[in-house]
Amino acid sequence: MPAVFLGADRYRGSVFPDHHPLAIPRIATVLDLCTALGWLDPAHHRECPLATDRELAQFHDAGYIAALHRADAGGIPSAADRAQYGIGTLENPAAPGLFARAAGAVGGSILAADLAIAGHVVFHPAGGMHHGHPSRARGFCYFNDVVFALRRLEEHGLRRIACVDFDAHHGDGVQEAFRDDPRVHTVSIHEAGRWPYTGAAEDRGGGRSLNLPVPEGCNDTEFRLLLDVVVCPALQRLDPQAVVVVCGTDALSGDPLSRMVLSNLALWEAVDRVLAMAPVRIVLGGGGYNPWTLARAWTGLWGRLRGADFPDVLPPAAQAILGLLQCDLIDHEAIDPAWRTTLADTRNPGPVRGAIHALIAGASAGP
Secondary structure (H helix, E strand, C coil): CCCEEEECHHHCCCCCCCCCHHHCCCHHHHHHHHHHCCCCCCCCEEECCCCCHHHHCCCCCHHHHHHHHHHHHHCCCCHHHHHHHCCCCCCCCCCCCHHHHHHHHHHHHHHHHHHHHCCCEEEECCCCCCCCECCECECCECCCHHHHHHHHHHHCCCCCEEEEECCCCCCHHHHHHCCCCCCEEEEEEEECCCCCCCCCCCCCHHHCEEEEEECCCCCHHHHHHHHHHHHHHHHHHHCCCEEEEECCCCCECCCCCCCCCECHHHHHHHHHHHHCCCCEEEEECCCCCCHHHHHHHHHHHHHHHHCCCCCCCCCHHHHHHHHCCCCCCCCHHHCCHHHHCCCCCCCCCCCCCHHHHHHHHHHHHCC
């Protein structure tokens, strides 16, 4: 079955104010790069549908859904909605078009589960909003589409599902949603001491969560070792029927909201290894606030999922797309010239520090 890319034109442009980390182009740039490379054709591309209010209410509070509708229509939430639901803050601003983007992420994750059950490996980069809570916006996430993907897999009768999260920020909303659900196991490699300040190594999430908070500067060698001796053996023991990967790109070197320094090669290889462990496979997006590293990582990830040949140097049309990107969070002199001309990073090996060995020892000790 061909790999499927889920996207939509609603993700062109931004509903976020200029100062917001999500004001950068994300999905649109990936779509444009994939098109420029000839990697996006009708056989591989599907439109993200909008989740209905009834579908959203399967996890989110009805009052919260109504408040998001009001915020979308008016753009200025009331003080009561801001206090109760976290909408209209600097972190989670409100603007026209926001509801459709958030509901589309959920609709796409539900469809992703259905397509994965049918045998496709599915890439849904607008998904991965793993901080959303039932009645509160959190961490730039309004609806938690990851929860919907996992629940849909459960509706299809699956009883061993792994959610593996490589975002630099711990997926607190997902772990909490399945704390008492024996069918879903969560694995997260994220940066220690980073917002939302959850996901400690000793937090086992009801006995089915594996949290690996790495120190800043986590390099390819350390990341690979954690996969080799902790993550992959844990998944082998679980023998999952399905895996859902949250593939935020904020763990890559050059992202302004984390201090991990992975190459996209390390991230791609990690996704490949996890997907090989189950017959039902979904890859979602997530964080990522450097428009160059995000676009290259997700475009390259899609190329690997569909088995494309990679150019050593991007063609002029693709270079032009990357050349137009801007980001207020990144100093001009910090922009690597390779970010505009290639897809693949150079590898970033390094020493394995004591904090990584401590994580391995703690994971080996069990709950």
